[in-house]
Amino acid sequence: MRYLLLSDLHSNLEAAGAALARAREAGYDRALVLGDIVGYGADPNTVIDLLRGLPGLLAIRGNHDKVAAGLEEGEEFNEVARFAAIWTRRALTPGNLAFLRELPRGPLEFAPGRYLCHGTPLDEDGYLLEEEEAQRCFERLDFEVCFFGHSHLAGAFVLEGTRALRRPATEDGMVVGLARGRRYLVNPGSVGQPRDRDSRCSFGIYDDVRNAVILHRAEYPAAAAREKILAAGLPRRLGDRLLVGA
Numbered sequence: 001m002r003y004l005l006l007s008d009l010h011s012n013l014e015a016a017g018a019a020l021a022r023a024r025e026a027g028y029d030r031a032l033v034l035g036d037i038v039g040y041g042a043d044p045n046t047v048i049d050l051l052r053g054l055p056g057l058l059a060i061r062g063n064h065d066k067v068a069a070g071l072e073e074g075e076e077f078n079e080v081a082r083f084a085a086i087w088t089r090r091a092l093t094p095g096n097l098a099f100l101r102e103l104p105r106g107p108l109e110f111a112p113g114r115y116l117c118h119g120t121p122l123d124e125d126g127y128l129l130e131e132e133e134a135q136r137c138f139e140r141l142d143f144e145v146c147f148f149g150h151s152h153l154a155g156a157f158v159l160e161g162t163r164a165l166r167r168p169a170t171e172d173g174m175v176v177g178l179a180r181g182r183r184y185l186v187n188p189g190s191v192g193q194p195r196d197r198d199s200r201c202s203f204g205i206y207d208d209v210r211n212a213v214i215l216h217r218a219e220y221p222a223a224a225a226r227e228k229i230l231a232a233g234l235p236r237r238l239g240d241r242l243l244v245g246a
């Protein structure tokens with residue numbers, strides 16, 4: 001089975017379209033979404049509609065999905081993020097609002113020993129950036145592989161012996177081999193708002209026969225996504241950052 005891994009799409013239709021086009025070429029059987037489908041970008045409804053049409057879709061919620069769905073008010077959000085989340089809540093169709101509201105919370109087991117989460121497997125809103133936090137997750141929970149998002153940074157943490165080691169993604173097509181007996185936390189990066197100074201959209205494909213994750217980067221028309229953000233009256237910064245991947 002080949003699983004498409006999408007995270008942090010953030011209502012960016014141009015990026016979602018480019019990622020799905022590249023993923024179709026590569027081939028996959030099921031789509032897994034790691035949260036933050038909406039927030040920041042100008043196309044929440046079309047992005048949700050696109051996802052709802054994907055084969056075998058399994059999606060969990062992110063922090064922006066919760067605020068856009070009205071499950072939380074985003075008190076801990078910065079002003080720009082909160083503005084966009086409330087804008088999104090008003091823009092959503094009733095059907096898509098219900099879709100977001102019903103998204104399950106991670107961690108969610110999608111195959112034996114394989115999980116999805118948004119932030120970390122210990123805290124759906126927490127950031128997994130450092131080896132120390134990865135180490136805590138490996139020690140406290142029993143999983144072989146957990147896919148996560150939220151940081152918008154593609155890469156992996158590998159438990160080798162008793163130490164968690166960070167392996168940042170370095171290039172389009174980077175292969176993270178999943179060796180038997182080792183444990184992994186893997187982030188496919190952000191489709192709709194990459195933050196590693198590479199403006200290309202980021203996603204992954206997990207192949208459970210090859211036992212590997214391939215991390216992809218694809219060009220997309222970020223300038224068009226930025227124009228839509230400005231035209232929608234969303235904060236300019238949300239458009240500008242797409243051009244530089246920050």
Ligand SMILES: [Fe+2]
Binds near residue numbers: 008036064151
């Ligand atoms: Fe996000």
